[in-house]
Amino acid sequence: MTRINVMKPWLGADEIHALTEVIESGWVAQGPRVAQFEREFAVAMQADHAVATSNCTTALHLALVVAGVGDGNEVIVPSFSFIATANAPTYVGALPVFIDVDPVTGCVTAEGVAAAITHRTRAVIIVDQGGVPVDFGAIRTLCDPLGIVVIEDAACGAGSTYRGRPVGAGAVLAAWSFHPRKLLTTGEGGMLTTSNAGWAERARRLREHAMSVSAADRQTSILAPPESYAEIGFNYRMTDLQAAVGIVQLGRLPEIVRRRREIAAGYTAALAGVGGLRPVGDPGWGTSNFQSYWVEVGVDYPLNREALLLHLAEASVSARRGIMAAHLQPAYVGSPSVRSPLPVTESLTANTLILPLYHQLDAADQATVIDALLAPLAVVRHG
Template sequence: MTTEVPPRRIPVMLPALGEEEALAAADAVRSGWVAQGPRVAAFEAAFATGVGAAHGVAVSSCTAALHLALISVGVEPGDEVIVPSLSFIATANAVRYVGATSVFADVDLSTGNLTVATVDAVRTSRTRAVIAVHQGGVPFDVAALRDAASRWGLPLIEDAACAAGSTAYGRPVGSGSTISAWSFHPRKLLTTGEGGMLTVDNPEWVARLRRLREHGMNVSAADRHASAQPVLEAYLETAFNYRMTDIQAAIGLVQLGRLEELVTHRRALAARYHELLADIEGLVPVRDPEYGETNFQSFWVLINREYGVGRDEVLAELAATGVSARRGIMAAHLEPAYADVTPAPLPVTERLTRDTLILPLHHALTEDDQNHIVGVLRKLVS
């Protein structure tokens, strides 16, 4: 194993985009229909089928999807919504969009996810919903949390932003969900540049979600333009412009066809990281939970005291040798935007956000890259 500086920088992520995606986007442009249209409808149907849901509703981002999900389940100003602080800040921000209050719950140390116990610890009579995140692609225990939410009479919104291709209890994440929100940001395995999706089984929710993403219109712009007769639309409620374009959907359809291959490759790279890191005391890499498989959207490592070097020093040394690693998942309650919030104690959340780092993992990562990365980690304590 060598620890010499590699001839190129190793990015922490790289979208798996190629000529087929470029041609699909170009075909959409040449068609003359670039806004939300037939390719969006095809992407919605294909994605929903892939995750085992009845319907898909494409939107402009996962943040938009979370916002619309909260509206759909009836969250209103003054309500409380339980969320993990250990998540990208959009999860908590969406709650503020509807005038509700985010109540932060702690997470499990090994998965970074909410559990029945951590949610129950902060649940009150004002709780109106729970947003649980499949953090970094690691599925939460859907059987346990869905059952508990049902007993409590609370809708469970699944933030599956990172989880396309992950499974729980042998089924795709999203299958059996009341409502799930997905991201197609470039950091995700399946990307459309920007973009998001809602998957739901309730047809009444689908109809309203499709209105809400398009200014509250009772008939979509695509349907109006496809009609041979004039269509006079009505605007049924104050809503939003959260549409996806056909250019994005064209890329998404190609990406969806490659998803299984991408997950298989990332899981192989993750397995090799596990082998390389196995004998370095104090480094604990993320693994599959016993009830499911992660797509390894992110490969994080927890640094225990036995390692002897702090997270920020590790990040600095990796950067000095050409490796673009990142701090672990952020904690929203520690950010200035939430300085006015005093949550219940969140010891695991604060440990994970302080003592984890994300190592590079993407389709173009080579064995030499991995050897170099782990060589740096080894050399720091040799």
């Protein structure tokens, strides 16, 4: 039996053609394609400014730097997220403070944020987990009057909506990922979007070693102007090769979202009323792009999560364990980042799994996944 993967990027002839054009142009590092990708991404996400980066983690790092977060500050973050969300504050000398998430959406709530705020809190990083939009407005209403910067980790969010607009559209700072597990991919790559022109300008300098003259300007000059370095910067650049792929992928986004929601609807319909399996869905304030279609395995299902993963693997279905609990990772065990129990995070991490969902998943393969999920129930009924 052919293995059914949990994810496959949707890449084709258009991306190959775009890469060929860049190679033939002779300009493969950060240049005109990156600038074009930034402009088009900003328009698509209804953002004022977009700054391309090497990945989402570096975009988060730059967001914290331009927001003035540093030594002695605290940054509230969900533990229920990839560890990069917590790591980014440590890069600027701040302390990530873990909070729990909503048991249905897997996203942080305004109530959870409020309980963790101290006089040292400088920022909050909220996550559109698995593509489920976080209730951004409620958290901004809480934090804005306190001078706390809300940064949206929209790594999984391209194509999701919040109250009728793209996620991140109302964010003062948002970070995006183009890793192959995301809807839009450039292989690796990220983007920082912001409503603050000064922050965008500084982020552009910082991603390029904080040079006063960009590499693009130097390259187009016969006599390159002298450059200076007013602060310590980073090498967080995206290449034109990556951006060329990103431009094509961005044009595909509406079709990618439509197809993913169609597949997700098929899973949801098949699992309706199945005891012990709770699938993720849209929250009341928005729509998910279903970057991850995760299912919580409860006590009413015949198998626990680990046994179900093994059962699916035996059917050549490659599912994955759900989102990690960063506070349980060795890097954070015993850390002052963990101040209170996080029971929802630990339960979701232990009991959720991610099902195969990608653009090319056909009806037969999806039926194989669904049949494998339902088979243990038939054994119980006829046992």
